[in-house]
Amino acid sequence: xxxxxxxxxxxxxxxxxxxxxxxxxxxxxxxxxxxxxxxxxxxxxxxxxxxxxxxxxxxxxxxxxxxxxxxxxxxxxxxxxxxxxxxxxxxxxxxxxxxxxxxxxxxxxxxxxxxxxxxxxxxxxxxxxxxxxxxxxxxxxxxxxxxxxxxxxxxxxxxxxxxxxxxxxxxxxxxxxxxxxxxxxxxxxxxxxxxxxxxxxxxxxxxxxxxxxxxxxxxxxxxxxxxxxxxxxx
Amino acid sequence: xxxxxxxxxxxxxxxxxxxxxxxxxxxxxxxxxxxxxxxxxxxxxxxxxxxxxxxxxxxxxxxxxxxxxxxxxxxxxxxxxxxxxxxxxxxxxxxxxxxxxxxxxxxxxxxxxxxxxxxxxxxxxxxxxxxxxxxxxxxxxxxxxxxxxxxxxxxxxxxxxxxxxxxxxxxxxxxxxxxxxxxxxxxxxxxxxxxxxxxxxxxxxxxxxxxxxxxxxxxxxxxxxxxxxxxxxxxxxxxxxxxxx
Numbered sequence: 001x002x003x004x005x006x007x008x009x010x011x012x013x014x015x016x017x018x019x020x021x022x023x024x025x026x027x028x029x030x031x032x033x034x035x036x037x038x039x040x041x042x043x044x045x046x047x048x049x050x051x052x053x054x055x056x057x058x059x060x061x062x063x064x065x066x067x068x069x070x071x072x073x074x075x076x077x078x079x080x081x082x083x084x085x086x087x088x089x090x091x092x093x094x095x096x097x098x099x100x101x102x103x104x105x106x107x108x109x110x111x112x113x114x115x116x117x118x119x120x121x122x123x124x125x126x127x128x129x130x131x132x133x134x135x136x137x138x139x140x141x142x143x144x145x146x147x148x149x150x151x152x153x154x155x156x157x158x159x160x161x162x163x164x165x166x167x168x169x170x171x172x173x174x175x176x177x178x179x180x181x182x183x184x185x186x187x188x189x190x191x192x193x194x195x196x197x198x199x200x201x202x203x204x205x206x207x208x209x210x211x212x213x214x215x216x217x218x219x220x221x222x223x224x225x226x227x228x229x230x231x232x233x234x
Numbered sequence: 235x236x237x238x239x240x241x242x243x244x245x246x247x248x249x250x251x252x253x254x255x256x257x258x259x260x261x262x263x264x265x266x267x268x269x270x271x272x273x274x275x276x277x278x279x280x281x282x283x284x285x286x287x288x289x290x291x292x293x294x295x296x297x298x299x300x301x302x303x304x305x306x307x308x309x310x311x312x313x314x315x316x317x318x319x320x321x322x323x324x325x326x327x328x329x330x331x332x333x334x335x336x337x338x339x340x341x342x343x344x345x346x347x348x349x350x351x352x353x354x355x356x357x358x359x360x361x362x363x364x365x366x367x368x369x370x371x372x373x374x375x376x377x378x379x380x381x382x383x384x385x386x387x388x389x390x391x392x393x394x395x396x397x398x399x400x401x402x403x404x405x406x407x408x409x410x411x412x413x414x415x416x417x418x419x420x421x422x423x424x425x426x427x428x429x430x431x432x433x434x435x436x437x438x439x440x441x442x443x444x445x446x447x448x449x450x451x452x453x454x455x456x457x458x459x460x461x462x463x464x465x466x467x468x469x470x471x472x473x474x475x476x477x478x479x
Contacts, residue, residue, distance in 0.1 A: 016414075017416075052316075053316055055473060055475065069322060069473075070321040070322075073320075078313075083479045085314070101237060
């Protein structure tokens with residue numbers, strides 16, 4: 001199995017504040033990975049470094065064998081929160097933007113996704129609720145046909161019914177050779193579909209385990225995560 | 235190419251909205267002037283219309299380059315543009331080229347508005363003579379005059395382009411400095427750093443004073459070289475600039 005993602009000794013500081021230090025991660029193709037950690041642990045930063053949005057890091061990132069910034073961008077689909085689009089922008093215009101700039105954007109997949117998620121193409125961004133907006137972000141991210149998908153807290157505003165529906169369907173929207181890294185506070189809900197779990201603590205990745213191995217210890221992913229953070233919880 | 239098209243269209247839309255705003259404000263000013271002056275003299279009305287055009291032209295002349303500079307620099311801090319799978323160099327050149335073309339577009343429109351307002355004022359100023367006769371008999375431009383006017387316009391355009399690139403460079407340098415400083419997260423600290431870097435850059439760029447150059451073509455070469463150097467610096471700095479939105 002070839003490595004899809006290699007995060008090699010990444011250290012990232014901002015304003016003299018260490019966010020990630022000597023962080024390493026290797027990921028194969030066709031995996032669903034949960035990225036967990038408490039708020040401010042560096043989950044989003046790690047995803048932004050992989051996407052090449054955070055720049056001033058030390059270390060190397062390789063995605064599908066590519067190290068050049070533009071090549072990495074073509075292999076990674078990140079869930080952008082759409083903050084740079086004005087509220088008056090129609091969903092259809094965002095679709096057009098994605099269609100134009102991403103050669104791998106699948107129009108049919110997007111239409112299928114927004115139909116499933118009950119989003120209208122004519123809706124304006126400002127008229128969407130937080131949950132609906134997050135659903136649109138998920139649809140846009142997964143509509144690209146690429147190697148690595150990064151979903152950063154995709155369900156924080158989505159109601160539990162829709163959340164369960166999306167989680168159940170996630171597998172069907174991703175190519176079997178692609179991998180998905182998902183950061184979420186709802187570990188118990190996504191645990192069923194995860195193959196691996198990556199835990200960030202003390203500015204670095206402290207654990208990268210197969211979910212099967214964790215379950216074989218008679219632990220749920222939530223319990224496993226809490227055990228790792230036990231000191232801080234106390 | 236797609237990135238360029240999108241950036242061009244977004245700027246073009248804003249420029250046209252500003253042009254409509256300029257025309258709207260001009261007309262409103264003219265109508266208010268018409269009612270408050272109380273004069274029905276057709277020549278005074280013509281002069282009033284030309285004057286309204288000229289007044290707002292002078293103000294909006296600076297609004298367009300400022301708006302374009304803001305649009306250009308902001309884009310580099312947006313995820314949606316920085317995630318486009320093209321190299322940073324291509325992204326920067328696409329953005330700057332889109333800005334240049336829009337600047338040329340508004341500049342040409344402004345020249346047309348300026349010429350129209352001048353002709354309207356002239357039309358109002360002459361009573362018995364036709365406009366065509368007036369232009370034929372009173373204005374005797376030589377080729378050199380036309381050349382000087384054209385060169386002046388091109389130099390003004392270049393000045394706006396260099397200024398946009400300078401501000402861009404200042405914001406990029408300021409952002410890089412702000413990211414390193416322990417207290418650089420504060421918005422006010424960032425603004426102060428931006429202002430200081432922009433002032434320093436303007437001071438450095440003023441070492442070459444094109445007013446002292448006798449050769450007009452050499453005077454035009456200076457801003458072109460300045461622009462090329464700034465584009466090189468800015469596209470290098472872009473690789474250290476992180477998005478905020």
